[in-house]
Amino acid sequence: MLSKLKNKKVALLLLPGIYFLLSFSYYQIQDDKPTPYSLPYDTAYLPKPNIPLDNPLTVEGIALGRLLFYDSLLSVNKTQSCASCHNQNNFFTDAGKNVSNGALKIPDDFNSMPLANLAWQTEFFGTGEQNLWKSRL
Ligand code: HEC
Numbered sequence: 001m002l003s004k005l006k007n008k009k010v011a012l013l014l015l016p017g018i019y020f021l022l023s024f025s026y027y028q029i030q031d032d033k034p035t036p037y038s039l040p041y042d043t044a045y046l047p048k049p050n051i052p053l054d055n056p057l058t059v060e061g062i063a064l065g066r067l068l069f070y071d072s073l074l075s076v077n078k079t080q081s082c083a084s085c086h087n088q089n090n091f092f093t094d095a096g097k098n099v100s101n102g103a104l105k106i107p108d109d110f111n112s113m114p115l116a117n118l119a120w121q122t123e124f125f126g127t128g129e130q131n132l133w134k135s136r137l
Helices: 002-030 059-069 132-136
Strands: none
């Protein structure tokens, strides 16, 4: 009987703490809005970058993109990341190779092209297929 009363008292004491923690984490989630990122560029020489209106730049989005770019978990056998072919040390190409090899060592028709200033580009890949990257990735 006495221990049941003690348990009730402990529960009553814990309830406000649990309520406080839950409302605090709810507040945290509500406040977790992405931080807008403004791409720095010289407006005197360059036109406005081609950023899709439905996918604006954010600090968190850029960090996630960088993380995924170097993550080999994205490939079929977890051996290859974007950076395997678009090597930052070679201007984001696989310089020196005639054609790129996929994760399964199957050669592509092309070698990888440099990834630079793509925010100003509207057509992608050697054949200029517009927005093909959305269907490839
Ligand atoms: C197996 C090697 C390989 C991997 C891995 C790879 N790429 Fe590529 N990438 C290429 C090749 C080859 C091309 C050129 C293809 C063409 O011209 O059709 C290319 C082209 C591109 C282009 C077009 C650039 C332009 O100027 O038009 C983009 C963007 C791109 N890759 C991004 C990525 C991203 C992001 C990843 C990871 C999700 C990735 N690539 C992974 C080989 C690779």
